[in-house]
Structure formats: C-alpha cells, structure tokens
Amino acid sequence: MTNPLDVVAIGNALVDVLAHSDDEFLTARGIEKGSMRLINAQQAEELYGQMGPGVECSGGSAANTVAGIASLGGKAGFIGKVAGDQLGKIFKHDITALGVEFNSAPTFDTSPTGRCLVFVTPDAQRTMQTFLGSAGEVSPADVDAGLIQRAQVTYFEGYLFDAPPAKQAYLKAAEIAHAAGKKVSLTLSDKFCVDRHRAEFKDLVHGHIDVLFANELEIIALYETGGFDEAVAAVRGKCDIAVLTRSEKGALIVTPEQTIEVKAQPVAKVEDTTGAGDLFAAGFLYGYTHGKPLAECGRIAAICAAEIISHVGARPDTNLAELVART
C-alpha cells in the first residue's frame, strides 16, 4: 500500500481557549471541576465574556493524540470538521504543520469552528466547557475509507459520542478498518461522557475495539464498580488491550493474559494537566504501531504525558522523538 499511516484519528476539531481561573469562578457557575461539559453558542459567548484573558491553541483530544504521534516521528491522519473561519484556519494550519494528514475541507454552510474554553485552576486541573460548533457535525460521509485502510490503527475519542451522526461515523470507520485487517482504538474521554452513553460505549468496546484507553474514573464509570480493581477485572478480555491510566500512580496495561504496570515519569512541576491522557495515548499508539513490547509502549506513553503536563497547553512543546530517545 502506498503511503501507509500509523494512526488515523476521528475526533473533535477544536481550538482551545486557555485561561487561568480560581475555584470560586467555577463553583459560582455550577461548573464541576475537572469535567468536560457541552455548551451552546450563546452559553459559550456569555462564559467567554466572563473569562480572563486567554491563549488560543489548537486542541481536540484525538487531534492532540495525532499531533503527539507526529512529534514522535510517526505518520498520522486526522478526520474532523472545521468551518471556513479564522479558528478553522488556525486548526488546519497547526495540525498540518506537524505533518498530520488532514484533508477535511472547511465547511462554509455550517456552524463556526468549535472551541473549548479551558479553565486552569491553581492546582493545575483543567475544566472544559466545549462549544462543538462544526466539530460536532462529523458524519459517516466524512469517513475517508482510503485513509482508514492505510492506517494500522483507527482511533476514536469518546467525546464525539455526544453528536449522534458521529457515532455512525465510528461504526462505519471501525467496519472499514477491521475489513482491511487493521485495529481500532477508543478513548473513553470523560467520566461524564461515559455516564451519558454507558450502554453504547459497552457495545462499542466489547464488539469493535481492540485497544481501549480509559482513566481510573472512566473505567469505574463504565462498569459501575465500587473500585478500580473490580473495573480491571471487568474489562479484562473484553478487548485485546485496555490501557488504564491513574495520573501519578502510573498506568496498567491489561490483556486477557497479563497485567503490566507502567510507572509515571517524574515531573518537576505540574503546570496544566490538559492533554495528559491524549499524549499518553499518543505514546502508547506510537510504540504499538512500531512493534514495541507493551511495557515499552507504556514507557513512551508515560514520557509523553509527563512532557505535556509540565507546561500549559495540550500539544507538545518539544520534539517528543528526541525526548524519548534521551529518557
């Protein structure tokens, strides 16, 4: 096959607007710290008006993951929807500047480009209020079969499950990938997202997913268990590999036969946890598509996650390939 890809991702094409905030700002507005909530255009306008000065940078969970894979030297593609506005131009520029293949044509007849208002509190946690805009309009028609067939792994973000046509796009992409003998991967994205779509997520995980990413809260939410150990037992064997992240406690790689512990990499100062899960997935999938043993996939993943939380913003500030080589 010409131009093989390591990973193609389908996800929300979003521009992040990052600002510092205090806890009171969030509680006064009934916003749960650490969560992602969808807001409409008017809410986004109002909240932005109350927000402090911001910094804009391309984001989107799965888009951050393919940005990380490109920074590691991998070959990646992205499927998502931007509008023909300035934020859409910024998103397209940033992802293609990294070498990621992104062919989606900007839409002029739909919502403006989506954005995610990210509040970074003094404890370095991020709380996200997302106006999906054009990002939420991904549908089966956007699934480029050729791109999927060229990729070893097709990767989905759970967040997109909030947009019904996107669910259909996932199922279509998963079928194309499996028919071509390729792998399919999913991140559960967010505990609240799991709460909203538990039954469908379970169907997806158990029937279509080879590599699952979830953090502790998300996997507990998926199986509604009392603790992490029961959730690990519940997911084992449901997919080839479950990668379960636990922040500073590291991660577990769970396969039907084994459990591999991954240590978190040391970080001098955690500045902003935005993108930690996205970059963990980037590192893991880079290793996975380059034939590394699972423990090494986990080590690369932990290095990438440590880099991203040591600065504000969810895309790497440094060349990850060089960073991994010297760690």
Add this chain to the structure above:
Amino acid sequence: MTNPLDVVAIGNALVDVLAHSDDEFLTARGIEKGSMRLINAQQAEELYGQMGPGVECSGGSAANTVAGIASLGGKAGFIGKVAGDQLGKIFKHDITALGVEFNSAPTFDTSPTGRCLVFVTPDAQRTMQTFLGSAGEVSPADVDAGLIQRAQVTYFEGYLFDAPPAKQAYLKAAEIAHAAGKKVSLTLSDKFCVDRHRAEFKDLVHGHIDVLFANELEIIALYETGGFDEAVAAVRGKCDIAVLTRSEKGALIVTPEQTIEVKAQPVAKVEDTTGAGDLFAAGFLYGYTHGKPLAECGRIAAICAAEIISHVGARPDTNLAELVART
C-alpha cells in the same frame, strides 16, 4: 474629573501568532533576526503556511503595556482598531478582561484584524513579521478626546508610524493631552522603524514627548551616533525623561539633571524576549503615574520585564501587583 485613568495608549491592535523556529528558517527567507517587518496579506498567508504550529495570544506593543499596567493595579485605556472577525473578538476580549477600557468598535468594512507572526528562536529572541490589517487604519477620527483628557499619560508606540493616518492621530492626541495639562510618552519600538522615520521621530521627540522609551539600538539609530554614551548625551534634555533599556545590562533613566542606573532583575531562564520593552514601559509608567521616585519606577519596570521574558508570550502570566509587592 470622573473616572481618571493612569495611562491611555494608542497602538496596533494585533493578535500574536507565536511559533518556535530555527535560525535557518529565517535566513533562508532573508528575515533579519530580532527585527519587525511589515508584510502584506499575501505574504502573511504564505509565511503562515510555512510556519510551525502556533499559539495565538493578544499582543501589540502598546496594548501589552496597558495590559501590564492593569495587572499592576493601574487604570488604563487603549485606542486601536480591530475588525469584526474572530481575531478581533479575541483581542477585544483579552484586553477588556484585564479591565482596560477599549471602546473602539470593530470595523466590518475594512481589512481583517492584524496579526504578528512571531518566530521564537532557540536563543529566546523574537523576530516579528506583521500584517497590520485593521490595526494600521487608526486615524485622527479614532482619537477619543475624552479618554485622552482623563489620562495622566498618553502613550504611543513607534510602530504605528508606518501608517500615515496614525501619525496624524498621534499629533492630535499629543495636542489634546498637553492642552489638558497631561503628559505624552513614546516608545521608539524598533531600530528599523527609527531608520524609516528618523526625521519625523526626532521632531516628535523634541517637540511633543515628555517621557521617551528606547532600547540601546533604537536611541543610537535615532541620533546616528557611534555608541551608546554619545546617544545618551544627544537625548539628554530633549525630553523630560528618557528611559533607555539595555537588556541584561539594565537601563538608564536620563533627565536634564541626572542619570539613574537601573539594574536588570535576575531571570532563571530567558524563554522569550517578546514584550520585554513593553512591560518595562508598563512598570515605569505605573510608577510614574503613582508618584514614585524615578529609581523606584525603574525597579518596578525591571521586575515586570523579568517576568515577561521568563515565559513565552508578551502579556503577564502572573499578577504583577503581587509580584512587585514581594520582590
């Protein structure tokens, strides 16, 4: 007078697009490192296409200065022009979120909002390629006499001299300020800008300016002297106060009667020098409009400049009032 202001600034309303680059990128395109060059819309489009992934944040030299004054607890206003597009919204949001008064209505019938492509090289220097867009359309009609009369100091950035109607706006604003018994201040902005407008800058400095800001290269360029000491001698007495910055060598405050040395504040690691001069001016003008002795104005200025160069971006990352209080 109701609602008195410390400083009102007239300058370019720009959004910065910051990206890392290496020296080769600049030399291959004949771009002189450390300079600011004006480019047109098409050049901006081409150069952006070649640029790495960026981070967008509100910028503009004088706008950064009033942002700093607001962060110090001062009261400031800004006069500049944005378009009714997404970048214009971002600029307006960020500056008003800091408490700066910015009443300019977005223009819908003119150029898009201006932007400055900033290349940060590994030595932390910044090289700027500016598409002025709507920012360059400031004219005497935009000078809000009421705003000028309320401010102790009206502050201009030299950069705007590249747009002829802006020169007229400066002269008009200076006359209004002086007629109201207020002070007028100017930064020379850029050595190349001085080269382009030497005669007019001299006329402005000698006839209309009370407080002048310039770095070493700019003041040498203004008087075409062989060295810094001759330039100091040349400027002395031409305006009430000349504040001459010299990066890690600190600064000199030059009045007709005295010369005050200001030491640079220590910085653990210089990340990006963008905004160093802007924030030096912010600290100085905050002190100046709060009746501080000149040496203390210089100390506050040096603290603000040190903060801004210790991170990427030209607006403060921390509350400057608290920083100055504990330094």
